[in-house]
Amino acid sequence: MMGIKDKQGALFSYNINLEERVREDNPLRVISRQGDFNWVRDEVVGLYGCNGNESVDPVVIIKLLILLFWDNIKSERELMRIVPERLDYLWFLGYGLDEQTPNHSVLSKARKRWGKELFEHFFVRTVWKCVKLGLVDGRKIHLDSSLIDADAARASMITTSKEVVAALRKAYEVEESKFEMEEERRRVIPMHRRNFSKTDPDATLVARDPRSAYATAKPRYKSHRAVDDRCGVITAVQTTPGHIRDGFCLPEMVKQHQDNSGALTETVIGDQHYGTRENFIHLQSLGIATHMKPLRSKGMAEKHEVFHVSEFIYNAQSDTFRCPGGKNLSRRGYNKNEQGWYYRADTRDCAGCPLRTQCTKTAPPTHTRLIVRPDGHEALLKGWAQACGEEARQDRRTLPLAAMAFINLRKLPDVITNQDDLTPLRPAGKASG
Ligand code: SF4
Known part of the structure; x- marks a missing residue:
């Protein structure tokens, strides 16, 4: 009772x-x-x-x-x-x-x-109350995540071969299947890592700083959140095993934010962990401004100190790239791994080019430069251009503050004017993802 x-x-x-x-x-x-x-x-x-x-x-x-x-x-x-x-x-x-x-x-x-x-x-009810009180605007969101220590000791981790870990997880899943477990959660349970916690199999062994020593790694989860720009109210949350990359959760977080706040997102802000190619293309396809820092992996260009891909200008009419030496690179084939078309300069053009040593490190006679034009290239260029603008840089500077996700409680009495406004429990209409 x-x-x-x-x-x-x-x-x-x-x-x-x-x-x-x-x-x-x-x-x-x-x-x-x-x-x-x-x-x-x-x-x-x-x-x-x-x-x-x-x-x-x-x-x-x-x-x-x-x-x-x-x-x-x-x-x-x-x-x-x-x-x-x-x-x-x-x-x-x-x-x-x-x-x-x-x-x-x-x-x-x-x-x-x-x-x-x-x-x-x-949670949804609370977010909606914040919307009604004007604490949530919904148009601009910051994405961030933090690692949470699992309630499992480091000693509970078994380090073994991928095959044994996969078998242990399978056995664990059989037990888990006795409980109801939603598909989304199944999707993010790691299947091919070499570590497995006997007491908390969903947690994964990760260090807070990926560059730090392996000894600092612990069984951890990751809490992902979307924070509304207006007052720092958290509007979407997701918890995953610790090793799940931030960028992987971006589409789900944006969708959840729109569903919970009933507002269409116009701008997404995040650090470089969210600035993946897939995320830029995904957000651009939804018409959302991308203010995430582009993810800069140490690609071939940086490694070998040769011309960056951005120095090759694409011509949509002729479907060619113009290189810094003024020659055209034409389309040669599709690269499944890179998920894009690759373009190559003519061998004769490169052979006599004075910029060759700055352009390619491949040895003769195949010393031609190769450029990959990924699927969704136009959206990617547009997204990168937005991400490099002054407004995006300014937004990213406010990210650490917004990531703390707090409402200044002393300001609440000024904001809240009418308690009767709190009646509706859910957004009247959900925004489409
Ligand atoms: S090496 Fe080839 S691709 Fe590079 S600048 Fe010279 S001509 Fe262009």
Whole structure:
């Protein structure tokens, strides 16, 4: 049976008035003043029976979860140890000084009872409230990610051959298939790595800095997020195993942002991890401005210090590239690995070219320069041009701040003007991805 928490009269039995003890500018006061959490009861009431023991009030559960993440407390056990010591926590939860606070297990039980879908609904509802309050604009988003340590020791990792890891994962998947697991999650579970954690098989061994020593690697997950530019509200989230590249999640994050905020994205900002060729082409095909830093892999041009591909000018009419030496490179064939057409200069042109040593390092007699024109080349050029503009550079400079994804709570009272505006729970119409 669902319980409902009353404020305790015992709050005042020691002449200690928590209302007075909690300082005026405590952020929990602002949250408490602006946030009405009673709606949680309506959302979960169907998940509780009518008889039996009274549960902990769902409003208390949701407030405990807020405290867990607000103060970045390392575990639910730790939180429940801290709660009786913190006057502001007790005040926020509505507990008295001598009142028994709930056991840590109530949080895991509630999570299990409420389920993932309901939490996702809470998230969408919160984003939509921010939209209604004008805290989310929806047109410009920043993408970022961070690694999260898994609850598994480094010692739980087995390092073995790819074949053994694949077999272990298969066995694990058989067990997992007894639970419902959505396709999206299956897709990102690593299948061909050499490491496998016995206690948390979804986590993967990664270091925070890929250039650092292997010894610093730990089993980790990665939290991906889209942050709205206006006030830094997180509008889309995805959690994957730690090794999943940031750029891989971009299409899903943009789609989720549009669905959750009900607004069409106009600009995407990100660091070079998002600036892959596929992402530039994908966003350009949707008409979204690409303000990500282009990913600069150490390609042949940089490695051998020869002319960069951008120094070869493409002519759409003749379907040729003009090289810095003024010669034409014509289309020769399709390269499946590079996913594009390759163009080559005539051997005779290159043989007598004074710029040859700056253009190609291949030995005679095949010393001609080869250029690959990837599929979606026009969109890529347009995307790169946007990414190199001053506006994009300016946007990227604000990325670290936006990635912190916070709302300045002290500004909230100025922003929130009408509580009645909070009624709708979901966007009226979803934007197409
Ligand atoms: S080496 Fe060949 S491709 Fe390079 S600049 Fe000279 S003519 Fe052009």
